[in-house]
Each structure stands twice: as structure tokens, then as C-alpha cells.
Amino acid sequence: MGMLIDLVAGARPNFMKIAPLYHALAAGSCFEPRIVHTGQHYDENMSDFFFRDLGLPEPDIALKIGSGPAGWQTGQILGAYESVLLDRAPDVVVVVGDVNSTLAATLAAVKLGVATCHLEAGLRSFDRSMPEEINRVLVDRVADVLWTPSPDADAHLADEGVPPERITLVGNIMIDALERVRPRFETANAPAHHGVAPGTYGVVTLHRPENVDDPDQLGRVVDALVGAAKTVPLLFPVHPRTRSRLEAAGLLETLQGAAGVSLIAPEGYVAFMSLVASAGLVITDSGGLQEETTALSVPCLTLRKGTERPITIEQGSNRLVTTRTLPEAVRDALDQERRYLRRPDRWDGRTAERIVADLRDRFATAA
Structure with missing residues (x-):
């Protein structure tokens, strides 16, 4: 068995972000990806269709939390995922994006000492009225590894005093998903x-x-x-x-x-x-x-x-x-005539490859 990696998803955008990484991890023998669906958004159009379109298997773990006020939902996911970790802790937890599931899973994992990586770290709107902004800031403060999509995200983290060794610029995982289904x-x-x-x-x-x-x-x-x-x-x-x-x-x-x-x-x-x-x-x-x-x-x-x-x-x-x-x-x-501009650096469909390489570099002894 390879290194057990939890990929935590709760809302539709999360599924697009975990899919390329799931496929990249599953392609080798060093890793065992485990999909955890918190159930933050759950109806067929909002999740099941996306799993099929992205070639994802049924989740290994479904917490089935459902909708509710932000505080209640975050607490419910935190408690349910903590129970999963106590039953069988992975070697690494990967959280994605900025939804309540992202924050809840991060808190559960970090409190139990499980290595936690945030995919799509460092993004900032500087608008604290956005619930997602609060989630982003808190997750980046406590997660162990921060995978960023663009240089501005690196700069935000540096301004917040994050040590550079916690940060890796990997690129935009959403473009991996897009290219896969293009x-x-x-x-x-x-x-x-x-x-x-x-x-x-x-x-x-x-x-x-x-x-x-x-x-x-x-x-x-x-x-x-x-x-x-x-x-x-x-x-x-x-x-x-x-x-x-x-x-x-x-x-x-x-x-x-x-x-x-x-x-x-x-x-x-x-x-x-x-x-x-x-x-x-x-x-x-x-x-x-x-x-x-x-x-x-x-x-x-x-x-x-x-x-x-x-x-x-x-x-x-x-x-x-x-x-x-x-x-x-x-x-x-x-x-306007449609402008075909150069894509930002590392928005090339190879972000998942760079994440797998970073996992090997950081956690080689476990793999």
C-alpha cells in the first residue's frame, strides 16, 4: 500500500479541483487516494453528475452533512471528519478551495497532527464580508503546506509572514480539469x-x-x-x-x-x-x-x-x-473582438503533476 492521501471535497468547485489530482495519484503505486465527500452540497445536479463527468469513483467516505448555517455546518463537518481520522488517519490530508468543508477538515486534521496541504492557497479578496475570505485566511494560517495557483498568491502569503518553505507554486488545478474534459x-x-x-x-x-x-x-x-x-x-x-x-x-x-x-x-x-x-x-x-x-x-x-x-x-x-x-x-x-491572451504561467494542465512531485519531495519517507 502507498501513502494514504485524503482528498476532501464538499462543494461543486471542489470536485473539479480534486479530480485531476485523484487521477494523478491513482496512476502510480506510491499513493492511495481516498475521496472524502462532506455532503456540504448534495443533490444529483450539484455532485453526482460532476463525479461522473470528471471520471471520479464513488466517494470512499461520505459524511452526508447537508446544508445549514455556516457555523453549524462547519462544526458538523469538523466532528464527523475527526471521527474518520480517529478511525484511520491518512498520511496527508488535502483540502481545496475556500468553502466551509475546507476549513472544517483542516481544523480536524491539524488538531490531530495529520499533515495538511491546502490546494489553491494564498488567494485574497481583502473583503472580510465574504465567508470564503475568512476560510481562506484561517486555513492558510494553520495548514502545513500551501500550494498556490499564481505569483500573487505567493506574495500574499509572504506579506502575512508565511515561511517560504511551506509554499509551492504549482499552478491552477482548475485548468487541469478543464483540459481533461475539453x-x-x-x-x-x-x-x-x-x-x-x-x-x-x-x-x-x-x-x-x-x-x-x-x-x-x-x-x-x-x-x-x-x-x-x-x-x-x-x-x-x-x-x-x-x-x-x-x-x-x-x-x-x-x-x-x-x-x-x-x-x-x-x-x-x-x-x-x-x-x-x-x-x-x-x-x-x-x-x-x-x-x-x-x-x-x-x-x-x-x-x-x-x-x-x-x-x-x-x-x-x-x-x-x-x-x-x-x-x-x-x-x-x-x-469587443475576442482577445486571445496568453494564459498565466502554470495554467497549463500540469498542476496535478507538480503536486504529486511536491508530495514525493516533502513526504518521501512515507511514500
Whole structure:
């Protein structure tokens, strides 16, 4: 048996990040990857479809925690994963991203002295009103190894006094996942399934609390989308959390009745990336989608005050917008000739290889 490596995932973006690493670890004899699904997000569209699309097996361990307030959810995951570690501790725990599962698993592992590595470390929005920012800062403070996606992340950690020996710049694991499924999404022709032609529509994804939790702000978001749809048809795969907020605010019918807006169910990864790759533009508050659109040279309008991924603005096609500026930004994005920019360094589909090499270097005696 090789070194036992726990890959902890809880939300849909986590699955894309663990998949390339799982396949890279499973390809050799030095490692035994164990998938731990916390159940932070769990319905078929939000997890099972993604496991199939990414070629992942059923999770080895399913904690089945479910949704709930952030503090409750974090505590439940921490306790449940601690029990897993006490039953059979791995040699290394890998946590990814910045969701509640990331923080909870990190705390459980570190408190029991299990080596813990944070994949996608060092990202900072400098907006403490974002729950994800709190998670990122805390995880990076206590995790043993910090794998960063870009030089700005290294700089943030250095500014926070993190010793350089804890940091390895490995690149962007999301691009590994994208490249792995690219042949499939390039032939999936998802736009045709929704009755649209490539380049003639926009894709919308919105789920962050700052956009959907406050009814007044959500109303402004809906108004902005209705205005944007006067310029370009919008396909909106509605996140379950967002749908519940729209219903509670009495805004779901407004969107359903708006000309040019099509609300659709959440897609699997292949179908969704097929839609994104052929879109005229993307409107989002997602972190990962800012990266994927940069890799695909698709104009991205990010409905947020700031981003922990500034490299997507500096080197990519991403732009920050507000509800007030969104309709005009949509027109500008459609008028611009699509720019095919150089991808940021180490966004090359080989990040998982570099992580495996770093694991061997750091934990050679266990492997």
C-alpha cells in the first residue's frame, strides 16, 4: 500500500479541483487516494453528475452533512471528519478551495497532527464580508503546506509572514480539469440543446450571499439581468440556493417572465463547459468561472466588488461590474473582438503533476 492521501471535497468547485489530482495519484503505486465527500452540497445536479463527468469513483467516505448555517455546518463537518481520522488517519490530508468543508477538515486534521496541504492557497479578496475570505485566511494560517495557483498568491502569503518553505507554486488545478474534459465539451454541442447558436447568448451563474441573500440587492441583480437580456439572450442555470432566495423574495416569476432570460437546471460539468466555451459572454460571481473563462478567452463580467483572482483581470478577459454598470458592460463585451491572451504561467494542465512531485519531495519517507 502507498501513502494514504485524503482528498476532501464538499462543494461543486471542489470536485473539479480534486479530480485531476485523484487521477494523478491513482496512476502510480506510491499513493492511495481516498475521496472524502462532506455532503456540504448534495443533490444529483450539484455532485453526482460532476463525479461522473470528471471520471471520479464513488466517494470512499461520505459524511452526508447537508446544508445549514455556516457555523453549524462547519462544526458538523469538523466532528464527523475527526471521527474518520480517529478511525484511520491518512498520511496527508488535502483540502481545496475556500468553502466551509475546507476549513472544517483542516481544523480536524491539524488538531490531530495529520499533515495538511491546502490546494489553491494564498488567494485574497481583502473583503472580510465574504465567508470564503475568512476560510481562506484561517486555513492558510494553520495548514502545513500551501500550494498556490499564481505569483500573487505567493506574495500574499509572504506579506502575512508565511515561511517560504511551506509554499509551492504549482499552478491552477482548475485548468487541469478543464483540459481533461475539453474533447468532450467541444463535441457536446450543449447550446443546440437549449436552442441557441454559439456566440449569440450569455451564461449567468450567481450564488454568493452578497448578491442573493439581501432581497433589495437581489432585486437590483434581477433588474440588471432583465436589462442585459434586452441586448443578448441569457441562459441562467439556477443554483438551488439562488432559486430559494428568488422564491423567498418574490422575484422568481419576474425572471421567468422576462424576455430573453431562460432559467435552466444546473448542468453537469461537461454540458456546462460546453455552454461556457461557446458563449458570447459570461455573467457570474463565481471564482472558478473567472479562471475558466480566462483559459477559454470568453469575456467574463464578474458581479462583485473585488476578486481574489486579480490575474484574470490583468491577463484575462475578466471585468468587475455592478448592477448599475452591467447592461452597458454586456454591450461593450459583445462589441469587443475576442482577445486571445496568453494564459498565466502554470495554467497549463500540469498542476496535478507538480503536486504529486511536491508530495514525493516533502513526504518521501512515507511514500
